[in-house]
Amino acid sequence: MTMSFARSIVVLVALAMTVSPAAATDLATLQQDYVDQQYGMFLHFNMGTFTNMEWTDPNGDPNLFNPVALDTDQWASTAKAAGMNYGVLTTKHHDGFALWDTDQSMYDIADPACSWYSNQSSPYYHHDVVQLFADSFRDEGLGVGFYYSIWDRSNGIDGTLSSAAATAYVKAEIHHLLTNYGFIEVLWTDGWGWQSGYSYVNFSEVYNYIKAISPDTLLLENNGMGTLQYTDVVGHEQHLPPPDNTLPAETYPTLRADSQWFYKTYDADSFKPASDMGQYIRDANASNATCLLNIGPDRNGLIQTSAVQRLMEIKDNLDNPPEPRVGNVALYKTATQSSTWPSYPANLAVDGFKGDFAHTYWDDYFPWWMVDLGEMKSIAEIDLFNRDGYGGRLRDITIEILAEDGETVVYTSPLLNPGNVLGGGVFDYANGPNPITLLLDGDGVVGQYVRVSRTPEWGYWNDSTGNKYLLTLAEVEVYRTFIPGDADGDGMVDATDAQILADYWGEADATWEMGDFDGNGVIGPGDAAVLAANWGHGTSEAHPTGVPEPATFVLLCSALVVFAAQRPERARVS
Numbered sequence: 001m002t003m004s005f006a007r008s009i010v011v012l013v014a015l016a017m018t019v020s021p022a023a024a025t026d027l028a029t030l031q032q033d034y035v036d037q038q039y040g041m042f043l044h045f046n047m048g049t050f051t052n053m054e055w056t057d058p059n060g061d062p063n064l065f066n067p068v069a070l071d072t073d074q075w076a077s078t079a080k081a082a083g084m085n086y087g088v089l090t091t092k093h094h095d096g097f098a099l100w101d102t103d104q105s106m107y108d109i110a111d112p113a114c115s116w117y118s119n120q121s122s123p124y125y126h127h128d129v130v131q132l133f134a135d136s137f138r139d140e141g142l143g144v145g146f147y148y149s150i151w152d153r154s155n156g157i158d159g160t161l162s163s164a165a166a167t168a169y170v171k172a173e174i175h176h177l178l179t180n181y182g183f184i185e186v187l188w189t190d191g192w193g194w195q196s197g198y199s200y201v202n203f204s205e206v207y208n209y210i211k212a213i214s215p216d217t218l219l220l221e222n223n224g225m226g227t228l229q230y231t232d233v234v235g236h237e238q239h240l241p242p243p244d245n246t247l248p249a250e251t252y253p254t255l256r257a258d259s260q261w262f263y264k265t266y267d268a269d270s271f272k273p274a275s276d277m278g279q280y281i282r283d284a285n286a287s288n289a290t291c292l293l294n295i296g297p298d299r300n301g302l303i304q305t306s307a308v309q310r311l312m313e314i315k316d317n318l319d320n321p322p323e324p325r326v327g328n329v330a331l332y333k334t335a336t337q338s339s340t341w342p343s344y345p346a347n348l349a350v351d352g353f354k355g356d357f358a359h360t361y362w363d364d365y366f367p368w369w370m371v372d373l374g375e376m377k378s379i380a381e382i383d384l385f386n387r388d389g390y391g392g393r394l395r396d397i398t399i400e401i402l403a404e405d406g407e408t409v410v411y412t413s414p415l416l417n418p419g420n421v422l423g424g425g426v427f428d429y430a431n432g433p434n435p436i437t438l439l440l441d442g443d444g445v446v447g448q449y450v451r452v453s454r455t456p457e458w459g460y461w462n463d464s465t466g467n468k469y470l471l472t473l474a475e476v477e478v479y480r481t482f483i484p485g486d487a488d489g490d491g492m493v494d495a496t497d498a499q500i501l502a503d504y505w506g507e508a509d510a511t512w513e514m515g516d517f518d519g520n521g522v523i524g525p526g527d528a529a530v531l532a533a534n535w536g537h538g539t540s541e542a543h544p545t546g547v548p549e550p551a552t553f554v555l556l557c558s559a560l561v562v563f564a565a566q567r568p569e570r571a572r573v574s
Contacts (some may be wrong), residue, residue: 016169024215031232031248034185034218037143038285039318040086041079042252042294043133045564047097048262050299056095058153061112064096070124070137075295078303079142082311083318086143088188088292089133091177093147094195096154104172107154134181143185146177150201151191157201167202171209178214186218186233193223193230202351203230220250225342239348239356240280243332249289253280253355255307256296269306271527272355278317280353312537327512329379329489330450330478335371337471339364346370349473352520357387357474367471371478376404378481378491378538383435384416384452387472396455397417399438401447413446414457415436415455435477444481444540446491468547470509485534487515493531494515501527 045055050064079087092098101110109117109129116124134144157166167451168272168413178184182321192201207230210219221231228234228247236251238259254261255277257270271318277293284291295311298304303311335346344359350371360367378403386394391489396418401411454471487500504523506551510516515523517530 001188014403021245024211027232030216030218034233035248035250035288035290037085037290039082040076040088040143040279040290040292041082041084041378042147042292043075043087043089043131044093044261044263044294045296045297045301046090046093046099046262047095048297052264052266054261056093056097057411058073058095060097062097062107062109063116064109065109066116067116067124067297067299068116070127070129070132070301070436072132072301073139074302075133075297076136076140078308078311079137080140081315083315084293085141086145086185088136088145088147088186089130090147092149092173094151094153096149096174097544099316100131100176100419101128101441102173102176107430113473117261122502125141130177130181138182144182145186145188146181147188147190148172148174148186149191150189151195152300159196159200161201163202166196166200169203170201170206172471174206174210175213178217180209184217186220188220192221193225193546198230217265222423230414234291237343240283240351240353241289242347243283243287245287245289247288249287251280251284251289251293252292252294252354253277254294254296255310256294259355261296263292263298263304265299268298268304271307271310274310274313274317275322275432276354277314278321281314281318282321283352286518327479327482327489328477329373329377329480330371330476333371333373335369335476338367340490341470344472351473351474354385354474357472359387360469360471362470364471365559367469368451369471369473369476370402370449370451371476372406373448373450373478375488376446376448376490377478378444378483378489379450379476379478380440380481380485382440382450382476383475383479384437384473385435385475385477387474392496394436398453398455400451400453401445402440402449402451404448406449410447411440440481443483446538450476450478472519481510483534483537484517485531485537487513487517489513490538493534496530501521501531 023521046059047065048054050066051060085100089099091100096105096107098105098108100108111533112118116122117126119125137144149239155169157169159443161169174187178187192198192203194487210217218232220233220235220236222237223230224235224237226234232248234241234247234249236249238253240251241247241249251273253259255271256267257272258267268328281291281293293308295303298540329351330350333350335350335358337346337358339361340346341359341361344357346358346369348359349369358369360369382399384394386396394417397416399413399416400409402408403410417439452471452473454469481491483491483493485497487497490496500513501523504510504514507523508521509515510521515527515531518526520526
């Protein structure tokens with residue numbers, strides 16, 4: 001804030017011509033090293049902390065920034081204890097307030113109006129928050145990264161300045177961030193591609209400048225594109241990358257149950273369940289992504305006690321992963337929906353994480369969502385999990401099961417949650433997600449597709465909740481029927497199941513899907529006996545080939561017995 005705005009632009013142009021090149025580590029190595037960190041802390045701490053707003057209004061009162069007990073050492077020690085390996089701080093958000101004394105603007109902590117920084121009687125007199133953060137995290141052996149919003153609504157990076165001036169302004173602030181606080185692993189930019197644009201703030205010029213002054217610093221540009229265009233690391237905001245992802249990636253969910261970024265005085269102790277977050281981090285790492293979990297320090301400048309406790313619970317879940325519930329045949333399957341709210345596709349309801357959600361569009365009067373299980377399955381249970389706090393969007397629901405052609409309806413549920421009789425509380429995610437559960441009697445219903453739809457209710461369109469006809473699904477879980485002998489879960493005990501049994505004969509650490517029908521962990525004669533005892537179960541006119549001729553059945557069972565005799569050394573209990 002020590003320079004006039006107009007004069008700063010002149011200095012910036014000169015600055016852009018005084019960069020000396022430096023040697024760089026191979027980009028692929030840097031990318032993999034970053035991903036291999038696996039788990040970090042995202043710290044949204046800025047003016048939004050003190051305004052209860054995600055996007056604070058520009059040109060606010062700097063004196064609002066007043067973290068009277070700021071302790072970045074506590075942030076770092078908490079991250080370390082939680083098993084994290086790096087941290088990223090919001091040095092400047094979209095309103096433009098800088099957490100350091102920037103030469104480019106008056107709107108920063110060094111503004112005379114910010115008594116927290118400027119008053120000599122303050123214990124934080126002339127304390128640079130960015131420096132405190134970097135020092136604290138390095139002291140704990142943690143990596144350091146900076147979030148920096150390109151879009152700046154207080155300082156003209158919103159179309160007010162010319163493109164050249166805006167680009168020069170951004171380069172000058174980045175120069176300060178990357179040359180005054182030691183090595184910065186990642187510069188995490190936002191509000192660029194999706195707001196300011198890569199032409200207005202010239203991407204090539206800024207990117208090349210970053211690599212010139214700090215060649216081993218990675219750029220993560222939060223553009224939602226899902227590719228390495230305009231970024232060194234692919235970002236996934238509030239959702240997991242695809243399970244088969246091979247690109248260097250980072251996913252960044254929030255700890256808060258309502259998925260907001262900054263601390264809020266309301267619902268301050270409402271967090272996502274430790275079990276869900278633990279599984280989310282494992283799934284991220286398995287998809288070649290590191291997980292940057294967002295924490296919003298409070299107005300005192302501390303990570304609140306309840307948040308620390310939840311982080312420790314997540315650490316315990318990571319150290320002691322629970323046995324997964326088996327049989328969810330919808331997980332990672334192909335999903336579609338009638339319309340899509342941008343960035344909330346159908347697959348988010350089958351990604352194994354209840355903190356993100358599939359979302360239809362606002363003008364879709366007949367919304368539906370559907371998953372393809374890949375093959376016919378015998379379905380025993382369907383669980384619907386809704387977005388936290390929006391119970392009205394999972395009212396008047398119908399579930400249908402369709403045959404393999406995707407058109408023939410073989411089952412239609414009664415109307416579920418009519419008129420929202422369950423209320424929003426049934427989806428109180430912070431205290432553990434409570435689903436709407438549909439249980440199917442007997443051996444279940446055989447089908448390949450599950451469709452969830454909302455029943456039109458015209459009087460509801462203008463209701464004051466604002467939910468309209470939006471359908472939001474945090475997760476849809478479909479559990480198969482476990483019929484003795486039915487390894488493939490299609491509701492029939494037949495030759496396909498016998499083939500599965502033969503393929504895995506003698507295997508230890510076996511599962512039901514491998515043919516372990518007697519539950520002893522090994523595929524062997526006991527499982528063959530279960531198969532034989534239940535042969536033909538579930539067959540009907542729709543599947544007449546399920547029951548073989550008696551002679552075929554005898555030969556098949558004899559073959560299994562002979563096969564077992566030839567491989568006795570593999571029939572063991574681990």
